[in-house]
Structures are given as C-alpha cells and as structure tokens.
Amino acid sequence: MIPPTEIRRGGAAATVTDVARAAGVSRATAARVLGDYGYVNVETRERVLAAARSLAYQANQLAKSVATGRSKTIGVVVADIDSPYFARAIRAITGTASAHGFVVILATTDEDIEVERDAVRVLLTKRVDGLIISPTSSSEVAHLARLSEIDCPIVLLDRRVPQLRADTFAVDNFRAAYEAVTMLIGRGHTDIALASNALAHPGQHLISSVRERIDGYRAALDDAEIPVDPQLVVMGGAEPQNLAHELRVLCSSPARPTAFLATESSVALVILNVLRELHFSIPDDVSLICFNNPDWTSITTPPLTVISQPIKELATAATEKLIARLTGAASNVRKETLLAATLIRRGSVSDVCHVQRSAVLTSPQPLKPPGKSMS
Amino acid sequence: MIPPTEIRRGGAAATVTDVARAAGVSRATAARVLGDYGYVNVETRERVLAAARSLAYQANQLAKSVATGRSKTIGVVVADIDSPYFARAIRAITGTASAHGFVVILATTDEDIEVERDAVRVLLTKRVDGLIISPTSSSEVAHLARLSEIDCPIVLLDRRVPQLRADTFAVDNFRAAYEAVTMLIGRGHTDIALASNALAHPGQHLISSVRERIDGYRAALDDAEIPVDPQLVVMGGAEPQNLAHELRVLCSSPARPTAFLATESSVALVILNVLRELHFSIPDDVSLICFNNPDWTSITTPPLTVISQPIKELATAATEKLIARLTGAASNVRKETLLAATLIRRGSVSDVCHVQRSAVLTSPQPLKPPGKSMS
DNA sequence: GTGAAAGCGCTAACAC
C-alpha cells in the first residue's frame, strides 16, 4: 500500500508534503493542521498529527518566514556583552522574547559605528521583525532612521536619540547624577570629580547616558553654586591604562578631589586600583559613588555606594513594547520611558569636615533605598 | 521608456526580479551577479549592480537559506549570560562568527533541561547550521544526540559529555583544582573546603566542570593522604541565601576549614560576605581561591588568588571549529580540546603555621603566572 | 553569457 516514495531521503527533514502523503491528504490540509489555521475535520487532523509525529516533522521556520514575511526574530545590537549591565539586559531580552515565541539574533559593536551599521545591515538581511539597539552614537543615526521607512520597528535601549522618534527605554541619568552629586555636596564635598571611560572626541557627541550624567553632575554643582572645575571631569577613554594615568595625575595634583562619581562600575574598578596604589583610603581620604550595581560592589572594603539602574525592567519593557508593535498591539505614538535609578547607600561616602560638624556615621549605612518606579 | 511597473510597491524591499527588470536582464542573470556565482559579462554585471544600487537592493537571506539549505546562522545555548564567564564566551562567539559571515541566535536555559530541550528545538526550526552549547546535564542528552543524525554539527563548550562524541572545548578542571588544592596543602592547609553553587541531586550527575573540580580536589587530598571530610564539600545550590546558610553553619562548627576552594566567582562572593559577617579575615583566618577571574577579584581586600580560565580562547576555538565543520574544512574525527587554567597568585592565601615555619609573605604576590597553552 | 523553468518548504486565495 505504501508507495516507495514513502522512504525518506537520506536524513533530510520531513516536509509538509511528506506528512500530507503519509496522512493521505493534500498539502493544503496538512499545512492547515501543522500551521494551526483554517478549518479541518478533527479526525483528519488527528491523522495528520499522527503522521507528523511518526515522521518527526519539524516546521521549517525559514520557509514559513519567506512565505509570510515575518520571521519571529528580533535583532539586538549592543556595544558589549562583557559589561554585567548589558549582560543582564540581554538576558532579560532573550527571556522575554522567547516567552513570546521570538528568537534573538545578537550583534555586538564594540562602540564602533561602522560595525554597528554593518550589524544592522546584516540583521535586515536576515529579515528580523524588529530591532532593539543601544546605539553607539547619538548623531550618526542615518542607518537607524532608514529603518522606520522600511517598516522595521526599532526600540532604543539605555541610550536616547531624540532625533529618531523611536520608542526609548532608558534611565533618568540626569536626575540620578544630580541626586548623587547633591548628596555628596550635602556631605560637605565641593571638589567632586566625574570620571568616565567615554572619550570626548572633539565635535563628536557623547552617548546620551554619559552626556546626561555629566549634565546632572554640572547642574548639581551649579545649583549649589560650586564652580565646575574642568580638570575634575576626566574622560579616560575605553583604555583602562589611560584612564588610570589621568586619575593618577589628577590625584597627585593640587586639584585633588575629595569625591568621585564614576559613570560606570568598570571606571570604579580603575579608581579603586589607583587609590590603592596611591595609598588613599575610601571613604576617609576620598569618597566614591558609581553607576551600576554589580554584585561585587557590596563586598569591597568598604562596600560601594552605587546608583543602581533598573536595567532588567528596562530591557523587559523594551522587548515587550517591540513585540507589541510587531503584533499590532501598540499605539502608534512613539514614547520615551525613563525609569528612575536608585541610590544605594553603602560605605564609600563620608563627610568632609571643613567646618566641625556633628559626628556622622561614615560606616556602611544599610538605609532602605527609595523605591523605584516607572515614570 | 520606463514601464509603470517600475514603481516600487509601498516600501517593500527590492527583489532580484525588480533589479533584473531595472537592468533589463533576466532574473537568472541578476541572481548570478547579486549572488556572485556563475559567469556573467562584465558589462552586464555593471548594469545589474547599478540597478541594485539605485533600488537599494538587499538580498533576502531567508529566501536564500530556504533555497540553499544553509542559513549562515549558528545557535548558541548557555545557562546564563549574567555570569561574566559566559558573557565573555558569547562575546567571543559573536565576534568570531560575524568575522566569518555568520550570525548568532542566542538562547539561555537557566540550567533547566526542559528549557534547553525547547531551545534546541526552536533553533532547529530556525535551521541553524550548527550549535554551540554548554549543556545543563551530562546525562540527559538525547536531544543533543539526535542532532548528529540530522546532520546539525554541534560543539560543546566548557562542559563535557563523553557519550556524545562531539567536538568539545573545555578547561582542564581536574588539573586546575588539583593544583590549587596541592598548593594549599603545600602552604600547610589540611582542612580545605570546597564550595559550589551546584546541587547534588540524588542520582543526578553534576555538570562535568563541577564534577571534575571536585575530583581534582579529592585527588589532591588523597595524594597528600589527607582524608576527605564530606562536611567540607558544600553544595549550596543556585540560591545564594542557601549557600550562605550552609557556609555559616560550617564556619561556626568545629569542622571549620582553614581554606576554601570556590568553584565559581559568584560562590567566592558569597563566601566573602559570610566571612565578613563572621568577622573572619582573609587570609589570616581563612584562605580562599576561586575559579574564574572577573575584574573585581583584583581589587578586593585582599585581592583574590584565582584560577583563570581561558574562556575567550575556548569560545573562539569552538566557533572556529564549528565553522570549519560547516564549510567542510574540518577533519571528520571529533576531538576534545582541553586548555590549561592558570593559577594567579594574589593575596587571599596564607600559610597555616601548625609547625613554626620560616616567615613567608602572605601579602599580594605578583608572581608571574605560568604560561597557558593549548593542549 | 544568458534565459526559461523548476524547485526549496511554506502560506493563502479560491474553488468545489
């Protein structure tokens, strides 16, 4: 009864046609039950499913995608995964995506705009349904602007690009920096340095997160009527050695600050190394606050006061928004979502006693951080 | 002259057909130049390329894939990206892959075998050309064994599964643990504990890396004729609170060890917290060595002596091997590549003075670590 | 060299 054609060709996967033949129905019918659409007799369905099972049929999503025009794939483009910050983001993205039946293609750019452009091109070639990106540049975004024309939804994560009018999920960095610096000022600090691993290319825009942190830092000083000393803003670039060098110079100069705000935890690491090398102690000689809250900041001596960013929530929300857009469940208006960061007070900040003040604890203060909230 | 059909339909991407029409050639010819295969007159080629350019033609890789049967995509399945260890691996994989024109689909399992099975199934559905996986279980591998049947090359990263006969890239964990423990013994320690965030499910196999580290630990003790105290092997499970609890109990008992070997840096973090809480100091009261070498281990007080694993090299080699297999450039025999780990001596190990010994430095020793090598 | 035509595995009108 069974025709010889029934014999599967060497190792190749079973197709709808194979299943249809095995079940004795047309391809359309088989496709209907396998694709789970349209009406089909419950008995016929069983027969098809049985055939599919026995042939270990697995749908070819690629073929499905070219037929439907949707790939159930989202592209993710970030600078680096090494940072625990982005690692957590990616983790949240893949989790959320797969819960919705989407798969994630990952690309890293190393903060290189050329690589980013290329990554986006490749992802388009793979026909991703949408893109989550943490853009390297806030100005060179032509390759991103193009996306809306070709109807590939894009959501920005962690970094804003106002001119793009895309859904954006980021931290309120200005406020976070402002509050941290204001806190330092309240503790008596006036010589507060800001350290970053960004680089101030002349004429080049900084990525928004760093830009906003610096702005917040400046605003806090301004509001306290403390002049901003340009020397105290050190942009070391991605090379730790260089950053370390600049910090060493700064700390050995008369302009030596009494407190540091680090724009990244990796910067804090460099600061810690330099301070140790110079035999400065934290928080007695200098206070330190850094952005991000990787595990290790709680076990240093002293534990670090940090600005914790809700990256997981951000990434999850970004992914859900993108998927909503893809399934037509999102409103047409592009929205910017700014989440508040949380200042976690630990032991790396102390008072500066210009004037004799009443004794204040300088040791670890397990204060309950203010609740974070969606804005 | 230009037919009205020349007008692009709303926003949709240009296809080979469009380009062919614009260039006044057949689809086959256009396909040849766009796909860069077969012979075509150099002049015709120019015409086609010009047309492609003006239409902003971008090949549809999906369609190409269903036609050719190869997707230029590799699937990566790991437990978690949060760990800096795997993050670095993924980074290396995406980098290497993209250098070879491949793209990476990422899936995380959270050490859940069901999730892993599902991830593999989904990736197959996407017709990945091959798989890099760090399997959750060393015993439940039927879903992986199936892969070789359907001709989907797989390479194992970081964890071994002997019964799978797949290319494997891992660290020589046995030797690494053996050497670390032997070093501790040489420093006078006899009560050496091993702590892990794995869980000893009854009848369940541990993942190979943990298994081998424990074996190495035991072997070192055996060879030194030190009895292995089961109490000193604490398997806390993934829940840090639980691990912390077990450690607290152990450290408060008479069985308190003088040294710890942590199978993960995240475990070291927990140990550090517990020790601080108990007011034990490192390395005076207890010594500590941990696997992995995240940045932060060099800035704790004291800096941690660690076992650094060449994960980047491993991941790069794994990716290259997979791609070689995909392009038919690899020999048929499956090979296991074990790279040596490197013991980096810093400040968290000190001597135990059962017997009075000559003074030995216990402060940070920037000894040059032994060179690592491919095996 | 180039074109016509079949095919990859799937979806989706449209008839019956």
Next chain:
DNA sequence: GTGTTAGCGCTTTCAC
C-alpha cells in the same frame, strides 16, 4: 472541510 493553485525570493540545471 478539502484540494488546487499560485505565490514568497531566491538558487540552479539545462538548453540555446
């Protein structure tokens, strides 16, 4: 309900 048929965008064989 089910089958027929025409696509999706690309490759590839085979004539001319």
